[in-house]
Amino acid sequence: HISSPPPQECAAESDVGGSRPSMAGTAAALLGIFLTAVITWGRQPSALAHHAALGIALSLAGSVLIDARRGIRNLIRADLLALVSFYFLTLWEFLFPQPMFDRMASLSSTTRALWIVEVAFAGILVGRHFVRLRRQPFESIMTRATPISRLLGLFWIAVFLGYFYMLACSGWNPVTMTVCMTDARFSQPWSRGQLGDWRAAFSELALLLYLIPALGGVMLARPERYSRRQLIPVGGIVLYTLFYGFASGTRNLFGTYLVNFLIGFAFATPLAKRARLISVAGACAVAMVAATYVMLQFRTIGLKYWLAGYYEGSGELQRDYMFVDYNLLNMSEIAAFFPTRHAYLGPEIPYLAVIHPIPRFLWRGKPTGMSVTIEDIMGYDGGVTIAATFAGEAYIAGGFIGVIATALVLGAFAGWWNHFASPRNSEVGIFIYATGFLAAVISMRSMFVFTTSLLPAAACIVMANFALPKATARLFAPRSREPKKPAPTSPPGSP
Numbered sequence: 001h002i003s004s005p006p007p008q009e010c011a012a013e014s015d016v017g018g019s020r021p022s023m024a025g026t027a028a029a030l031l032g033i034f035l036t037a038v039i040t041w042g043r044q045p046s047a048l049a050h051h052a053a054l055g056i057a058l059s060l061a062g063s064v065l066i067d068a069r070r071g072i073r074n075l076i077r078a079d080l081l082a083l084v085s086f087y088f089l090t091l092w093e094f095l096f097p098q099p100m101f102d103r104m105a106s107l108s109s110t111t112r113a114l115w116i117v118e119v120a121f122a123g124i125l126v127g128r129h130f131v132r133l134r135r136q137p138f139e140s141i142m143t144r145a146t147p148i149s150r151l152l153g154l155f156w157i158a159v160f161l162g163y164f165y166m167l168a169c170s171g172w173n174p175v176t177m178t179v180c181m182t183d184a185r186f187s188q189p190w191s192r193g194q195l196g197d198w199r200a201a202f203s204e205l206a207l208l209l210y211l212i213p214a215l216g217g218v219m220l221a222r223p224e225r226y227s228r229r230q231l232i233p234v235g236g237i238v239l240y241t242l243f244y245g246f247a248s249g250t251r252n253l254f255g256t257y258l259v260n261f262l263i264g265f266a267f268a269t270p271l272a273k274r275a276r277l278i279s280v281a282g283a284c285a286v287a288m289v290a291a292t293y294v295m296l297q298f299r300t301i302g303l304k305y306w307l308a309g310y311y312e313g314s315g316e317l318q319r320d321y322m323f324v325d326y327n328l329l330n331m332s333e334i335a336a337f338f339p340t341r342h343a344y345l346g347p348e349i350p351y352l353a354v355i356h357p358i359p360r361f362l363w364r365g366k367p368t369g370m371s372v373t374i375e376d377i378m379g380y381d382g383g384v385t386i387a388a389t390f391a392g393e394a395y396i397a398g399g400f401i402g403v404i405a406t407a408l409v410l411g412a413f414a415g416w417w418n419h420f421a422s423p424r425n426s427e428v429g430i431f432i433y434a435t436g437f438l439a440a441v442i443s444m445r446s447m448f449v450f451t452t453s454l455l456p457a458a459a460c461i462v463m464a465n466f467a468l469p470k471a472t473a474r475l476f477a478p479r480s481r482e483p484k485k486p487a488p489t490s491p492p493g494s495p
Helices: 009-011 023-039 045-070 077-091 100-102 105-125 148-170 174-181 199-222 228-247 251-268 271-298 303-307 318-322 328-339 348-355 376-380 388-418 427-435 437-442 447-453 455-476
Strands: none
Touching: 023 045, 023 105, 023 328, 045 077, 045 100, 077 105, 077 251, 077 328, 077 388, 077 437, 105 318, 105 328, 148 174, 148 199, 148 228, 148 427, 174 228, 174 318, 199 228, 199 251, 199 427, 199 455, 228 251, 251 271, 251 427, 251 437, 271 303, 328 376, 328 388, 348 388, 348 447, 388 437, 388 447, 427 437, 427 455, 437 447, 447 455
């Protein structure tokens, strides 16, 4: 069987590159962000952040409504998911009361942190228009007809390699591995420190787990093409992977799995099944909002102990308020530290981001981190990891110039990836497009993981380029069982 989009679906959509932002939507968002920066006021830091959260939310909503005129699928874009992720990491919690924030930040530092956030939003909005292509990137691969057996094979290869290291560290016992998933973060037998040896290369295979929800979503969106014997195990593995992301206590991991599943499901869902897509998207949104609160309750002690009734790991902030990460507080501390107390770090941070995927066993002298860490700035000892989003890291590198430059680059990448969307994409093309959202979403939390998050998508493109032509050629090759007739011979004595 060949998996390719039905002709009637292709005809109902726009041509290549149909998923892209409009200039009108960007102009509306930029105007709203500018007005928010000018008129935001408040006597307390939390009130200041609350007004900024409302203003930017309305600005982005206006841009979305303008872009929605081209259809719902035009809203499933890498740049838009990046904007939503960045908003969630920085301002979402300030839509709700945050009285504890007033005891932790000052008005002046909060104002400067909000400027960092607003400049970052503006950079992404502008940068997403930098790339304009006339043809779809890797068009021959994205639209290539794919045998269903190869899709299933790719799925199970991702499952085997993705869970290989975890299973090996659990004594090859899947029950033990599942129980270990519910322990406290960083206590699992497959967890490793910052300085890994050659065995750490096997742990990096876990990046292939990001492929499972995306490819599973593609197949589950078109159940009529598969048998129950094929779909039930696929659905079970997708749910198991989502459980692993949830049990990890890392909301960024769970959210990325959920987004990858939704992107694959959305683009593979036939237009006639729009109600199915809306219901699945609604379920994913509810799951993410619920997980945002619940995962904070057990990420310190582990899901296993939380279910048993232990709550020591939940502080007042996590228990009583809507809390994400207080990245705005972290950025306010960074803004007060640089450049007043320390010079900007310059190219050190982008350099670390570029070399991040290189295994340490191949480069013994690989740098271990920034010369001045966010934990140092915040006054934390070892054992604690503090994030400040890509905007905070970019400010450490070069102030507001670093923020706008980094935001433009990330926005340009998201705009370029939008060109991978096409109604002519085969199922493998939809799958590749979905994997690229990993980089767009996860890089909002830290630019250090941007290059690493590109590896799954690059691996899919390489595998599709080398494996699919052979499979397709064999599929369409003529199969004749008749023996070849020998060439006629001339009778003796003929000229």
